Amino acid sequence: MSSLPERIVIREVGPRDGLQAEAPISVDQRLDLIDALLTAGVTHIEIAAFVSPTAVPSMAGAAEVVARLGEPEGVVRTVLVPNVRGAEMALASGVDELTVTVSASATYNQRNVKMTIDDSIEQVGVICRLAAGAGVPVDAVLSCAFGSPYEGDVTPVQVATLVERLRAEGATAITLADTTGMATPRRIADVLAVVGADVGLHLHETRGTGLVNAYAGMLYGVRRFDTSVGGLGGSPFAHGAAGNLATEELVALCDDIGVSTGLGVEALIDAALLVEGCIGHAVPSRVAHAGPRSRHQ
């Protein structure tokens, strides 16, 4: 366990992971949300998924989102691609980074992308080679890295083996996802001891452990985190999934413990309340409603 970092990088995934399990909102609303997030200082943002609009209706119109957003200065625009066809469309759209997902859980992988883990990894290789040709980095997100809703525990060695294979296939970054909230500080430490801390953490609040896991991750040397404005999120394919760690909750914590994020918590709350209006129900984030501690009354 080391000391806290001076700075972390937060990748905002609300417009993709946050919205994917919600009823669809319009492309205009999604662009307004992205705009509000950029106003809050977001520099890394997953803006869309090039997936089948039949499978995930809320992600329809990815190419339009990318085209209309343009290229805001200093912003890394990431999109999720589920397969080679999605990667081709994403690369044609001119984005800055691709995310691909492979699961450490065979059952989850089958349900999520209808493939074996081996087939998924092979496909990651094809996508990475395409992306490398276009000079675009690929972040491989390993879901269920701290436990599976189907198989239970996932060992650090299983994770390390998959991480090694994904890197060998050309993934330029690795993110470990706690898809159904099965991580704890101990499990994060155990996995990092094997794979090293040069990974992102993508945390969910299924069991209310998002913030404590992020804090432990920082103490263990992790410097990249995926979060979702308002704590939105959940998987349409995973029993028991729940929202992502809320961006404003991580930022509020970091602001007080002296870890720089570059993001403004009040503007993030504005974005959370904006998306609340779009989706028509309350977001789970507590900070979105109570405000940061500086807004104490």
Next chain:
Amino acid sequence: MSSLPERIVIREVGPRDGLQAEAPISVDQRLDLIDALLTAGVTHIEIAAFVSPTAVPSMAGAAEVVARLGEPEGVVRTVLVPNVRGAEMALASGVDELTVTVSASATYNQRNVKMTIDDSIEQVGVICRLAAGAGVPVDAVLSCAFGSPYEGDVTPVQVATLVERLRAEGATAITLADTTGMATPRRIADVLAVVGADVGLHLHETRGTGLVNAYAGMLYGVRRFDTSVGGLGGSPFAHGAAGNLATEELVALCDDIGVSTGLGVEALIDAALLVEGCIGHAVPSRVAHAGPRSRHQ
């Protein structure tokens, strides 16, 4: 920062702090809840408050709760007393421990107990002397110890001064309460650096920081925590208060990181669902609904 403890003591405050802001439920239901909590292994439990039933209707019948519960073996039965009259009634009922509250926030203290901080501390002295005569320990709970919803920041020196005065008045234990969720790991470290770690922590989820603060508290040497089954709670007198850290969420975390609590998470969830039926709405605890990670599917 030290390593995690082998064991912590959890004081369950659901039957008092958890229920005080809810619509009243019957004494029978409150006893059923206490029984369910004892079945889960709870050994320290705040079972009632000897307060005015007009001011806090949900706490009516404290003497009946104490009398009908009896003296379960190995269980420390705590009650909250707001004043000398309450302390006299509590001591006559034969409980094992009293809690008294004083706030580090002058405005909060005034609204909560209609007294200045000085008057409250003087009253704690009277209560402590009465309790000492009966051989009963008194835990002085310092509310707003990490921030006030009215005055904002509270300094570690302010906290230390009040802790010293409370000990001088005869308090046998001190609990620092984060009444409106303004604590962070840094603020906990700053306060403990001045007052030492021989205190309890009473954490609220107003800003979603209960679990991370408990984790940090453990790393900083704290061994006693107040939690509420289901994450119930909130103050009837504090703007912006929200539920306590949920017992089952802390226990689920401790189970996986190797900190012994003596409590059974599944039985705690049973108790949380029991109280949900009594109060007629969902409890905020995520673990109560998702289950611990061992119940992954």
